[in-house]
Amino acid sequence: MKNKQFGENVNGYSIPVLNEREVRAAAGIMFLATFISLMLILFEGNFVPIKYVIIIFLTDFSIRLFINPKFSPILIIGRYIVSNQHPEYVGAAQKKFAWYIGLVLSASMFFLLVILNAYSIITGLVCLICLILMFFETAFGICLGCKLYKLIKKEKAQYCPGEVCNIKTKQDIQKTLKTQLFVVLAFITFVFLTAFLFNKRFQEKTHNLFEENKISSSN
Structure with missing residues (x-):
């Protein structure tokens, strides 16, 4: 049985790609939701919003990875927000790896905070890691999970955000x-x-x- 393609075919690109702009927009939405939920925990001791956020994230990552990124609700919202911007295409393979990290993190939070209904230093660290990953993605356009992909896979990633995969000389600016x-x-x-x-x-x-x-x- 032929494996389902992850990413989309675009003329001029030899591998399936994703639109980095909508990915960053989605990361920004997820960061904001996580940050607000964390503030409610710290200042009001209210864990209810973060439980909804975790379920949403786990469901969204599952759709991206096991069905198709085109049907991810958060990516669809991100696509709509940046629909007037020129697309920036990135390789789908490294994004898939990064999203598996997101799936594992959200699944662990789901088990600890939703199933066991308990918090600890583990949930705090996982939440902090999630915030760091999403902040770097949306603020700097740096996919830390994609960097891990290059270290683990031992192969050169193609079509990275900002063309950082390509060796080039920096301009004066x-x-x-x-x-x-x-x-x-x-x-x-x-x-x-x-x-x-x-x-x-x-x-x-x-x-x-x-x-x-x-x-x-x-x-």
């Missing part, structure tokens, strides 16, 4: 100058000095400006 590195270092020093000098002031309870004005007016 891409190079980081020593003066720019100095600016970053100075900025970090400035942040630490600000924290050192104003930390006690910043920890004072913030008051409502308008309520204070009401009290002053009534007096």
